[in-house]
Amino acid sequence: MADLRATRRHSTSLVYAGSHGFEMAGPGFGETAASAHEAFLPALDAAEQELRERLAGVAGHLVERKPFDVSVHYRRVDEAEVAGVARIVDDVLAAYPRLRKGHGKKVFQVQPRIDWDKGRAVERLLERLGLDDADVRPIYIGDDRTDEDAFRALAGRGVAVAVRGPRGHDRGRLRARRPRRRRALPRAPVRGRGAHRMTCRQPREATP
Secondary structure, eight states, rough: HHHTTTTOOOOOOOEEEEEEGGGEETTTTSSSSGGGGGGHHHHHHHHHHHHHHHHSSTTOOOEEEETEEEEEEEESOOOHHHHHHHHHHHHHHHHHEEEEEEETTTEEEEESSOOOOOOHHHHHHHHTTTTSSSOOEEEEEEESGGGGGHHHHTTSEEEEEEEEEETOOOOOOOOOGGGGGGGGGTHHTTTTSSOEEEEEOOOOOOOO
């Protein structure tokens, strides 16, 4: 989140959320809303170090550290080695009962073992911003498995825009085949009642 706030487009009037909502900053939030989770940092630090050491010989992997999350990306790992990466993550986590493994798009996520996800983060944002009202129609755009928690949290009250790949499936009421239509999609549903689910198709990723 710090790199986003450091850009030229950073605005002091915006509220930022990062690391699945473990970090929040902006007017009324102070620098972070995650101070209660700092007790997990030693375990995250240790798990990160072990993961880096044990995965050192696996070509194509990437260990990414965020303040309250250690992500193990395996998108570029040979398919035959993905199961081995998963076993290493499980083995490391076995020594840290206060941490859990989450799943994203070609990534394993090591996070604090607490009742928290993007859905809870959205609910916290709406509450703190005074927008937890039936007349407010939140709009959420996501392209990852972890965004499903936010989609569920907004069921019956908001607009969920799922950005999917060319092979993605969606059971939503509304669908967009071209990503460039994302800008126009939310306008009509916002005036309606209830929740809407949309899908935007991403172009197929190029293989380097």
